[in-house]
Amino acid sequence: MPPPLISEPEFQELLRTAGLDRLNVLCRQLVDAGDDIRLRQLRERLLTIHPAPQPLAVVLANAEVMLSCRMPDGALTVLDRIGPARGAERVQWLTLQWRAANAALDHRRAALALERLAAERPARLETLLLPLQQRTDGSWATRSALEVLASHLESAGQTSEAAGLLLLSRNKDAPAAERLAQAARLLAGLPPEQREPLFERALEQAAAAGSWGLVGELLAAQASLPSSPETAARTAERRLRLSRRLDDAYGEWGALRDAADPASAERRQALRGQLRSPRSPGGHAEGLPAPAPLPPLYSGRPGRSGNARTGAPPATAPTPGPAPLPSSGLPVPSQP
Known part of the structure; x- marks a missing residue:
């Protein structure tokens, strides 16, 4: 194991006096160094650094650092200390709650957070983009909340509900068409009386x-x-x-x-x-060359024929690999 980044007295002093920003940096360093013992102590400190009650901004910042420190269960614990009223603050709180539950692979709680988000902004579930992963340039890869909620429902075994949710898509773009295709895949396992409608x-x-x-x-x-x-x-x-x-x-x-x-x-x-x-x-492949023949399955050692393992002579002269398979003669379906 590499030597510690800082001495033990310095580490304990940081735990006692540092704020969230400094602890966030320290956590990233400990994760990179693989220092599990100090990470455990740091995570325990993050749970107690700002005891309830605290303003929403402090609670959200605390939960963000816990997510950065790969502690999604702790982030959920901190977020449970507050319950904002309806409005923009509640949307922030629910979005972070979903991120924490998603990171913890708690599909039930992640779905619940998204259902509550849908209740806050029913018409925006399809257009609400949830942050999935931060890119190296600082931007976020996102996905529609409608698709994410459907994925959680499918993971929880609620296939019919997931398919029905995907069919709520009202857009007419390519992502909406893909949601319909996903819904069709989910419909395959349902009884006919549920599937057909x-x-x-x-x-x-x-x-x-x-x-x-x-x-x-x-x-x-x-x-x-x-x-x-x-x-x-x-x-x-x-x-x-x-x-x-x-x-x-x-x-x-x-x-x-x-x-x-x-x-x-x-x-x-x-x-x-x-x-x-x-x-x-x-x-669609007009003018393209035919694929090259495959090589022989076994050609033996250079300068020899027959089976290299058993020494048996070949039954027949070595033959080249199989010729290209004949075309089925079927065209690509016409484009609409």
Whole structure:
């Protein structure tokens, strides 16, 4: 272990007299040095340096230093000493409470803090950005409070609530579309009677946002899950209509793949003639070279053939690695 940063008498004097700013610096130094014994003493001091009652600003500063000192449980203890009234101060308090609970992996308490934040500003949960991690330049990586709360609910096993929350998204941008896709993933494990209404809401929102690719993903996910014959037939019909609307030969071919009637079989055959290799003219990989052949699985020692471990001669002459796999002939679905 490296020598201590300061002598023991100096350390004890700092514990007794230093303020939060100096203790914060000291904590970072001790963390970097891996001095667990002194860190434990410092963390105990942070719990008692400003006993209750204290103004909100002091409580928040104390909790911030505890988070910096990797003491999220202690930060929660300090934050519990006060309960601000509704308003901007309560939003600050709840945001820091969420940060501490999130750092402590206390999903129940983190979700509770976000639910209280939602009660403070119901219309802003989707647009409220929570700080996740501080970057080296001092800025913060953030994430929507709506997504964070959904993650906590999922971790707590409340899958249906998490999916329903994600479907509250009212924006029409790319992050909102991603929330719908996440909701669809969560819906997969629900009973059909709970799952189907949520799928309908997701489809309506994706269609309203014009995210036709996402609509296709939702319909494909819905078709892959157990459902009633009526729901399965409706989903298949929707997939077929969507693929024709987008002039998506691949999507239409997939929608008709399991159909057994003669008309569908004839249409499938016609669609196969429209499918092409991605490297064909018009494909997304047009002009790109074919992948190089893989090397042989075993080539033996230089100058020898056969099995190097057993000394057995090869049954046949060594052959080059496998040729590139033939293309499936399926194009990338048309973009909406």
